[in-house]
Amino acid sequence: MRFLGTYDHTLDDRGRVALPARYRSDFEDGGIITYLPEGCLALHDKATFTEQADEVAVKSAATLEGRRARRAFNPNSVPVELDRQGRILVPPRFRQLAGLNGAVVVVGRQECLEIWNPERWNEEMEASVAGSSAERDQG
Numbered sequence: 001m002r003f004l005g006t007y008d009h010t011l012d013d014r015g016r017v018a019l020p021a022r023y024r025s026d027f028e029d030g031g032i033i034t035y036l037p038e039g040c041l042a043l044h045d046k047a048t049f050t051e052q053a054d055e056v057a058v059k060s061a062a063t064l065e066g067r068r069a070r071r072a073f074n075p076n077s078v079p080v081e082l083d084r085q086g087r088i089l090v091p092p093r094f095r096q097l098a099g100l101n102g103a104v105v106v107v108g109r110q111e112c113l114e115i116w117n118p119e120r121w122n123e124e125m126e127a128s129v130a131g132s133s134a135e136r137d138q139g
Contacts, residue, residue, distance in 0.1 A: 003108035008118075011104050015095055016087040017115060019043075020106060024086045033090065033115075035076040035097050038124060041090065041115040048111050049077070090115070 007020045019027060032049040034042045044052060056073045059066035080088040090100060099117040107114045107121070116124070 002110045003113050004110075005108045007106040009104050009106050011090065011095070011100050011102060012087075015090050015092060016083070017090060017100075017104055017106070018085065018087045019082070019113065021086065023108075023113060024082060027082045027088070030079055030081045031088065032077050033080050033088070033094055034073070035094055036114075039098060039117070039120050040124075041094055041098050041100075042109070043080070043088070043113040043115060044111070051111075053077075 003023060003026075005020065009017050009020075011017045026045050027043070029046060032044045032046065034044065034049075034052075036042055053073065056069050057066070059069055061067055061070065078091055078094065080090075082088055090098075095101065098115065099120060100115065101117075103118050105116045105118050105121040107116060
């Protein structure tokens, strides 16, 4: 089983967020947070992060396209550790980029957990439902 579900959590004043208890064991050896263009954070375990990084590296670094793909992905990724209370520290830059302050939504996206600002998450859900409805109407 991979990551599923929607969980309401809180980012504390130090920038820490508790992971859903059922998934903490997946991050005992740490994880990697990546900022996504949708305005949220993805938390990968080390194995799935390596898979994602390998996909980004498909294009040769000898090409401009390959270098740009790496520049978009790697600088927006940072390792994190799980503390004894099952929390990770979200770096300030990532909190700012994702608009995280106070309440957050942790979402299972199969291969990773996503961390969202609740307002952005609601907007994303509305867009996802609208997109799914449009696809059904065309089919």
